[in-house]
Amino acid sequence: MSGRILIVDDDEDIRAYLEITLELAGFEVVQAVDGESGLRAAFEAQPSLIVLDVMMPGLDGLEVLRRLRADGRTSHLPVILLTAKAQPDDTVAGLDIGADDYVTKPFEAEVLVARIHAALRRSALERSRNPLTGLPGNEPIQHALTSRLDAGEPLALLYVDLDQFKPFNDYYGFLRGDDALRALGSLLQELVAEVGDDRSFLGHVGGDDFVVLVHPDVAETIAEEICRRFDTLAPRFYDPADREAGSIEVADRRGVVQRYGLLSLSIGIAATDRREFEHPGEMVAVATEMKRYAKTRTTERSNWAIDRRTDGDEPTVDLEVDLP
Numbered sequence: 001m002s003g004r005i006l007i008v009d010d011d012e013d014i015r016a017y018l019e020i021t022l023e024l025a026g027f028e029v030v031q032a033v034d035g036e037s038g039l040r041a042a043f044e045a046q047p048s049l050i051v052l053d054v055m056m057p058g059l060d061g062l063e064v065l066r067r068l069r070a071d072g073r074t075s076h077l078p079v080i081l082l083t084a085k086a087q088p089d090d091t092v093a094g095l096d097i098g099a100d101d102y103v104t105k106p107f108e109a110e111v112l113v114a115r116i117h118a119a120l121r122r123s124a125l126e127r128s129r130n131p132l133t134g135l136p137g138n139e140p141i142q143h144a145l146t147s148r149l150d151a152g153e154p155l156a157l158l159y160v161d162l163d164q165f166k167p168f169n170d171y172y173g174f175l176r177g178d179d180a181l182r183a184l185g186s187l188l189q190e191l192v193a194e195v196g197d198d199r200s201f202l203g204h205v206g207g208d209d210f211v212v213l214v215h216p217d218v219a220e221t222i223a224e225e226i227c228r229r230f231d232t233l234a235p236r237f238y239d240p241a242d243r244e245a246g247s248i249e250v251a252d253r254r255g256v257v258q259r260y261g262l263l264s265l266s267i268g269i270a271a272t273d274r275r276e277f278e279h280p281g282e283m284v285a286v287a288t289e290m291k292r293y294a295k296t297r298t299t300e301r302s303n304w305a306i307d308r309r310t311d312g313d314e315p316t317v318d319l320e321v322d323l324p
Helices: 012-024 035-045 061-070 088-097 109-127 138-150 165-172 174-195 216-237 240-245 280-295
Strands: 004-008 028-032 049-053 079-084 101-105 156-163 201-206 209-214 247-251 257-261 264-271 303-306
Touching: 004 012, 004 035, 012 028, 012 109, 028 035, 035 049, 035 061, 049 061, 049 109, 061 079, 061 088, 079 088, 079 109, 088 101, 101 109, 138 201, 138 209, 138 280, 156 174, 156 216, 156 280, 165 174, 165 247, 165 257, 174 201, 174 209, 174 216, 209 216, 216 264, 216 303, 240 247, 264 280, 280 303
Parallel strands: 004 028, 004 049, 049 079, 079 101, 264 303
Antiparallel strands: 156 209, 156 264, 201 209, 247 257
């Protein structure tokens, strides 16, 4: 892992030591000699991480950290504080303000490098999460699916799609739509924790699409329970009159008013206990096909469909990969 590290410290010897240490570890290094120049460098150099000394004359490290966290250009940057052992209160204050980690002086070079790597990994994970639900996004979904298939693990992929979401969003607005997506994400997290195991995985592709990876033995159980619990939850998203009517009226793209039922789910399932998948796209395609089939069922409740064909059976519809 590489990147650009900004060192903000008024001690020239420490800056020189850190520069050598971090460059040997593969990082590009930018230096600042005090808090004011450190802030300017943070804005201009666009570092991957900041190593920030707490005790500096003038603008000290804690105030620099406050300003970094208050500015949208730098609020996301991981910051590791350099603190003195005699100043534990500074450490606590720095963590409260938003520091990601701290290292006390004197420190071992290997320890600092290890903490920098850990902070960068955490930062990369946060950036890959869906900002609305906090669930892993496209990149970790792809990695989880690929790694499990490559390892030959028994695996079922549940592709969860929220139906009637666009008219709901148009009718109630994006804030209510976001509330519904967060509620679905929480429901899925709850169920994966209850029914899954330590290899289960939940991701948010984006929009109203979610992915669940579980052992094939529990795929149908968890799909049924997701549908049941969501159908119990969905009416709560609606105003009383609409809940009583069981529908809302929304104009389509041509301006024609259409009636739409309450939010529901369609879940498509593909599993390795029925067939082998040579690559993730193939498994995603089958789950997508099953999701489409679930959508065709003419009920007013959530539905799921699982692929029960074995290798050699011909697909009944054209396949399309919707996930990355």
